[in-house]
Amino acid sequence: xxxxxxxxxxxxxxxxxxxxxxxxxxxxxxxxxxxxxxxxxxxxxxxxxxxxxxxxxxxxxxxxxxxxxxxxxxxxxxxxxxx
Amino acid sequence: xxxxxxxxxxxxxxxxxxxxxxxxxxxxxxxxxxxxxxxxxxxxxxxxxxxxxxxxxxxxxxxxxxxxxxxxxxxxxxxxxxxxxxxxxxxxxxxxxxxxxxxxxxxxxxxxxxxxxxxxxxxxxxxxxxxxxxxxxxxxxxxxxxxxxxxxxxxx
Numbered sequence: 372x373x374x375x376x377x378x379x380x381x382x383x384x385x386x387x388x389x390x391x392x393x394x395x396x397x398x399x400x401x402x403x404x405x406x407x408x409x410x411x412x413x414x415x416x417x418x419x420x421x422x423x424x425x426x427x428x429x430x431x432x433x434x435x436x437x438x439x440x441x442x443x444x445x446x447x448x449x450x451x452x453x454x
Numbered sequence: 455x456x457x458x459x460x461x462x463x464x465x466x467x468x469x470x471x472x473x474x475x476x477x478x479x480x481x482x483x484x485x486x487x488x489x490x491x492x493x494x495x496x497x498x499x500x501x502x503x504x505x506x507x508x509x510x511x512x513x514x515x516x517x518x519x520x521x522x523x524x525x526x527x528x529x530x531x532x533x534x535x536x537x538x539x540x541x542x543x544x545x546x547x548x549x550x551x552x553x554x555x556x557x558x559x560x561x562x563x564x565x566x567x568x569x570x571x572x573x574x575x576x577x578x579x580x581x582x583x584x585x586x587x588x589x590x591x592x593x594x595x596x597x598x599x600x601x602x603x604x605x606x607x608x609x610x
Contacts (some may be wrong), residue, residue, distance in 0.1 A: 438506050
């Protein structure tokens with residue numbers, strides 16, 4: 372029972388963080404929400420009994436990709452503009 | 455351009471812990487989930503944390519590009535070298551010549567469910583260490599080149 376509740380919470384967090392990535396105008400906050408999405412999907416992999424994939428997802432998705440996004444935002448503008 | 459003092463202090467504090475955790479994943483690759491690639495990616499995440507927090511000039515004082523390239527090549531040479539030693543011993547390519555030999559990583563696996571003896575599995579831990587060294591250097595140099603392009607863009 373408690374496993375199902377955690378599972379539903381993680382999936383709800385996935386949907387919420389994906390919507391947050393779409394709605395943030397601050398690109399640094401959007402990159403961090405994308406990192407949160409990667410972290411939650413690594414938790415989901417762990418719940419689905421694939422700890423091997425979860426470790427690589429946490430390292431590559433939540434760590435390195437977010438670092439590359441932050442480096443790119445440092446060299447360009449932080450806020451999204453209306454076109 | 456560098457980040458604030460809070461970010462730099464946090465990166466300094468977290469770097470050691472992330473490094474130790476990555477080495478743990480690499481060394482226990484044949485026993486627990488994870489392995490050379492995953493552990494190397496975790497260690498490279500620690501390096502990326504420091505690279506993101508400091509400016510390009512400060513990072514170049516800490517990490518050398520040639521060192522990371524050498525590290526990547528050394529991992530590949532070690533991986534192929536361990537596989538070639540097996541041919542030199544008169545067996546097939548990638549033959550596990552260290553398993554159950556009683557020397558380095560040569561202990562027999564005890565009976566029962568995964569008992570977590572680190573000193574087992576023959577050449578597999580050596581392969582994991584080689585892949586870990588290579589992935590660490592490769593992923594760290596990707597981030598470092600990203601930062602070097604940015605520092606040129608900031609000057610313009």
